[in-house]
Amino acid sequence: DSGVTQTPKHLITATGQRVTLRCSPRSGDLSVYWYQQSLDQGLQFLIQYYNGEERAKGNILERFSAQQFPDLHSELNLSSLELGDSALYFCASSVGDGGSYEQYFGPGTRLTVT
Amino acid sequence: AQKITQTQPGMFVQEKEAVTLDCTYDTSDQSYGLFWYKQPSSGEMIFLIYQGSYDEQNATEGRYSLNFQKARKSANLVISASQLGDSAMYFCAMRANNNAGNMLTFGGGTRLMVKP
Numbered sequence: 001d002s003g004v005t006q007t008p009k010h011l012i013t014a015t016g017q018r019v020t021l022r023c024s025p026r027s028g029d030l031s032v033y034w035y036q037q038s039l040d041q042g043l044q045f046l047i048q049y050y051n052g053e054e055r056a057k058g059n060i061l062e063r064f065s066a067q068q069f070p071d072l073h074s075e076l077n078l079s080s081l082e083l084g085d086s087a088l089y090f091c092a093s094s095v096g097d098g099g100s101y102e103q104y105f106g107p108g109t110r111l112t113v114t
Numbered sequence: 115a116q117k118i119t120q121t122q123p124g125m126f127v128q129e130k131e132a133v134t135l136d137c138t139y140d141t142s143d144q145s146y147g148l149f150w151y152k153q154p155s156s157g158e159m160i161f162l163i164y165q166g167s168y169d170e171q172n173a174t175e176g177r178y179s180l181n182f183q184k185a186r187k188s189a190n191l192v193i194s195a196s197q198l199g200d201s202a203m204y205f206c207a208m209r210a211n212n213n214a215g216n217m218l219t220f221g222g223g224t225r226l227m228v229k230p
Contacts, residue, residue, distance in 0.1 A: 002158075002160075002161075031216060033216070033217060033218075035218075042220060042222050042223070043205065043207075043220035043223075044220075045217040045218060045219070048216060048217055050216075055216070056216070056217055058217055088157060090159060092159075092218075094216065096216075097216050101216070102149070102161050102164060103149075103161070103216075103218060104161060105151070105158065105159035105160075105161070106158075107157065107158045108157050108158065108159075110157070
């Protein structure tokens with residue numbers, strides 16, 4: 001158990017819908033990262049937050065948005081869902097923002113868009 | 115831009131033998147970190163080992179060791195005394211230690227299958 005929690009574990013929804021994925025980092029970790037793992041794109045970085053502020057952006061679609069709240073939990077919002085958004089979405093956390101901090105991954109949320 | 119290449123999509127190893135999973139990387143950064151993660155069939159990503167670009171010694175963690183060859187830009191994972199529970203996907207990843215964020219760039223992964 002990495003100490004990172006993600007809910008829900010599984011999510012099945014229809015095209016065009018909107019969903020919210022939730023992540024709670026390990027106690028004391030200030031950085032939260034979101035990654036997407038799909039069969040065709042592999043593991044891709046989406047976005048990072050550090051202590052409530054957006055820190056870095058990767059290949060995140062405009063239909064996707066995220067935020068980190070004062071209690072440091074984070075939410076990833078996916079809207080106007082398409083079949084291609086079906087993937088395993090990971091949240092990871094680390095203590096800081098730089099150096100040799102390991103990133104610990106949550107169990108993931110498996111999103112299926114039908 | 116950073117790139118990680120894992121050239122072995124799948125590998126078999128006999129139980130109790132050692133196995134090496136290859137990873138090469140490309141970066142123009144001087145300071146960076148290299149990571150290996152294990153992903154069993156259950157899906158979670160398990161951190162295995164870390165090597166910093168300025169570390170002179172190869173990293174070791176139990177049965178895992180990282181064969182770091184900086185000039186060749188390779189960071190191969192060596193698993194000694196393979197166990198059936200080592201069957202999983204293995205991902206090599208890199209992080210640049212700069213001010214552009216702390217994200218990981220992953221390779222395509224290697225599926226390791228341990229034979230009894």
